[in-house]
Amino acid sequence: MSKVHGNHGNCKETGLCPIVTFPEVVNIDEIRDEIPEVKTFYLSFPNKDVEREFRIKSGQFIMCTVFGAGEFAVSLPPSPENDRFHISVRAVGKVTHALHALKPGDKLGVRGPFGNGFPFDEIKGKNIIYVAGGIGLIPLRSSIVHALQHREDFGRIILLYGARSSKDLMYQPDIREWQQNAGFETFITIDRPEEGWSGEVGYVNQLIEKANVPVDNSVAFVCGPPVMFNSVIGEFLKRGMSEDAIISTLERQMKCGIGKCQHCAVGRTLVCTDGPVYTYRQIKTLGEQI
Amino acid sequence: MSMSMYILSSGEISALVTELQASYDVYGPQVEPQTKQVFFDQLATPAALDLEAPIPSMPVKEILFPQMERILKYKYDAENQSVAMSKQYFERPKALFGLRPCDLSGILVLDRFFLGQEFVDDVYLTHRRQCLLISNTCLHPFPQCFCVCTHSGPDADEGFDLDLTKLQDGYLLRVGSEKGQAIADAHQWQVATPRHAKEFKAVVDRSIDLFPEMATDNKAWVAKVMNRITTGFVKQETWEYIGDQCFECGACSFVCPTCSCFNIEDTQTACGECERLRMRDSCSFEGYARMAGDHNPRQPVEDRRNKRFFCKLSYPQSKKYLRPGCVGCGRCQWVCPGDIGLPNVVQYIRREITGGQN
Numbered sequence: 313m314s315k316v317h318g319n320h321g322n323c324k325e326t327g328l329c330p331i332v333t334f335p336e337v338v339n340i341d342e343i344r345d346e347i348p349e350v351k352t353f354y355l356s357f358p359n360k361d362v363e364r365e366f367r368i369k370s371g372q373f374i375m376c377t378v379f380g381a382g383e384f385a386v387s388l389p390p391s392p393e394n395d396r397f398h399i400s401v402r403a404v405g406k407v408t409h410a411l412h413a414l415k416p417g418d419k420l421g422v423r424g425p426f427g428n429g430f431p432f433d434e435i436k437g438k439n440i441i442y443v444a445g446g447i448g449l450i451p452l453r454s455s456i457v458h459a460l461q462h463r464e465d466f467g468r469i470i471l472l473y474g475a476r477s478s479k480d481l482m483y484q485p486d487i488r489e490w491q492q493n494a495g496f497e498t499f500i501t502i503d504r505p506e507e508g509w510s511g512e513v514g515y516v517n518q519l520i521e522k523a524n525v526p527v528d529n530s531v532a533f534v535c536g537p538p539v540m541f542n543s544v545i546g547e548f549l550k551r552g553m554s555e556d557a558i559i560s561t562l563e564r565q566m567k568c569g570i571g572k573c574q575h576c577a578v579g580r581t582l583v584c585t586d587g588p589v590y591t592y593r594q595i596k597t598l599g600e601q602i
Numbered sequence: 603m604s605m606s607m608y609i610l611s612s613g614e615i616s617a618l619v620t621e622l623q624a625s626y627d628v629y630g631p632q633v634e635p636q637t638k639q640v641f642f643d644q645l646a647t648p649a650a651l652d653l654e655a656p657i658p659s660m661p662v663k664e665i666l667f668p669q670m671e672r673i674l675k676y677k678y679d680a681e682n683q684s685v686a687m688s689k690q691y692f693e694r695p696k697a698l699f700g701l702r703p704c705d706l707s708g709i710l711v712l713d714r715f716f717l718g719q720e721f722v723d724d725v726y727l728t729h730r731r732q733c734l735l736i737s738n739t740c741l742h743p744f745p746q747c748f749c750v751c752t753h754s755g756p757d758a759d760e761g762f763d764l765d766l767t768k769l770q771d772g773y774l775l776r777v778g779s780e781k782g783q784a785i786a787d788a789h790q791w792q793v794a795t796p797r798h799a800k801e802f803k804a805v806v807d808r809s810i811d812l813f814p815e816m817a818t819d820n821k822a823w824v825a826k827v828m829n830r831i832t833t834g835f836v837k838q839e840t841w842e843y844i845g846d847q848c849f850e851c852g853a854c855s856f857v858c859p860t861c862s863c864f865n866i867e868d869t870q871t872a873c874g875e876c877e878r879l880r881m882r883d884s885c886s887f888e889g890y891a892r893m894a895g896d897h898n899p900r901q902p903v904e905d906r907r908n909k910r911f912f913c914k915l916s917y918p919q920s921k922k923y924l925r926p927g928c929v930g931c932g933r934c935q936w937v938c939p940g941d942i943g944l945p946n947v948v949q950y951i952r953r954e955i956t957g958g959q960n
Contacts (some may be wrong), residue, residue: 333724334674337685339684352874379678379685384894405894417683565893567866573892574863575881577909578899580918581899585720599834600899 329365332570335377335421336362338397342416350447352389352400355420368392369429370454371561371589374399375569377421381410381430387588389450389483391399391457400450400482401486401519402551405556426569427588428456430533439467439526443544445516446475446585449482451561452535457486460493467530470497472542474516477502477542499523510549517543520551527553534560545592558592606777606786607794614791615766615773619648619699624695629665631655646700653700653766654745655774657691661859662698662705663712666729667882669856673725673866674878690877691725695732700766704931706737707950709755709858710761711923713864719922725880734781739767739802741809746932748817748945751824754929756809757802769801784818803935809954817930820948827951828926834915836908840954844947845904847940852884854943857933860923861913864870864888885909911947 342354357363368388374585376399376573377383384407386399403412411420427488440459442452459466470492477483481500492494499519501512512519525532532553534544541560548558564583576583579598581590590598610618616775622628629644630651642658645651671691678685701709716726739749740756749755758765764780767774774794777783830836855861865883868876883890886907891900900906913919914927926946935943942950 319682334687334689337687377868378872379676380868380870383866384877408894418680419678419683419685421685421687436670563893564899565891567864568723570723571719572716572721572723573866574865574885575865575883577891578883580912600905 322459330425331423334515335423336420339418340418350402352398354396368425370426370458372425372428374422374424378407378410382407387451389453391454423426430589435531436465439530440469441525441532442471444473445540448536453535471520472499472516476499518546520547527551531557555593556591560589608791609771609794610773610775610777616648622697626695628697629698630699653738657702663859670881671879673875677875691728693729697734699736700738703755703758704749704929705859706758707929711860714923720929735762736764737762742812746935750813750817751821751931752926752928753931757806767802774798774802823952827948828915841904841908844942845907847909847942848903848940850886852886853937854934855884857937859929860927
């Protein structure tokens, strides 16, 4: 692990430096099929010193090396507290396809965690509305679990979740487990009617009405494809939600994760160090497609 | 620290090169005999050093931030599910002898970007850690030079360990750091007199006077254009006009002393063996921001072009660099197959501001 580090958030808050330059080897303990094309990989560090120092915040990401194929940026779904270290990845490009071909016992490389992460302390006492589309639930999972671990700190906690079909709903066992919590409200929809589906049909933005979401003293975490994002934001703004209270996480091609390679530049910011979490007010000023 | 100054003969310069070669890899400007091209390369002998050579074709960043470099090597054994990694970059101390002030400014920009932000770039730091910088005043501008507009020449005013200027009696050597002073203290060089200091000033003033109109004309406009780019007042048509001329070749980025974008790729070298390469990249390439799954948030060429000029000429960026991102070397103007080297872009924006009057 590289001990050369700078003035970054992780160091200031925890005194712990992320893995900056050289990947640290992790073991794949278990692989689960989630939905078509998406698998979850449960990981552990053979080096226990590194494992102890590897602390994450909800909303951060890591750079993951598939040996022989390359490195990709991936969000972290586990809660910062008492959760198994894992990543959930859709096979999209060269490296993620190579990842999907691996089996338990194979090794990966990890650098990070990087990025600013979702605010946690600042939103205490508020209602939280999670809005996710498809695999957009992956980056939100960490924050959902973390908020439920501190249930008494928040008002209403609502999950609005939509996917193309019932087969495309991520983390179904997790959702069932979260529903055991008192006061965790879930509204789930799929795009088109399906045999055997008795839940909602339609797009996620329609759930906002259905859930009668509170606008005052609330924050919304929104993550999903750009088309969903725009309609959901529109709906929230119409209801008078503040632009600062709508929070999302952006994706970009990344090579370094530490603000040097510049591939993730968006507007005047870099997604890796200034993001990936932005408020809608910030996103508006970026002046670029999201 | 008050700046010590000495006068060195050509013989003493050569002796200094030889002496530095004992503890450094010494790089300097050399003229390739057949093509007359200037390269800033490792010196085999002190005689190869040509301090009067024009600015090198490629910026000196090549030595600290190579076009391509291996940063990691690993072996993985699929059968035994194991992997062994080894860090690959280790660099000998380097002395860069006879840097033109624009290239020196370029290094300072890279320093502030790679070492001064939230994270320290370990790879760049390894190159830079034991570096000695010796700059060389330009007695006259070379074609396309416009460093007087970007405050990075014709003489160096910060960041060097030692600085040379050719005067009548020999080379004036100015000391710019404690490291440089330690070198000077180990020699019996002749101390410069106030007459030499006066001559130095005259030589620099004469050099400034020799800059072509293009440079002096643009002087105030670089600042004005920075303001326009920062505030977003440049019209979309102007960016499109600039974008239309872009061949997306990336040459401007590769010759720019301050362009620092890079790509990282793992390539197989043998069965089960891989190396991680870090290579320069250019924001002008269409695939620059393209993600897996082919979503490309930065498709139109003019979007990519205005990002480049935003990087070179805007306040948010100059806050990172502590100066404009352009050092006025003019190399982008030499190599651009369109007509959108940075000075021309300044002209186009200036034309927009003045309504075509200038």
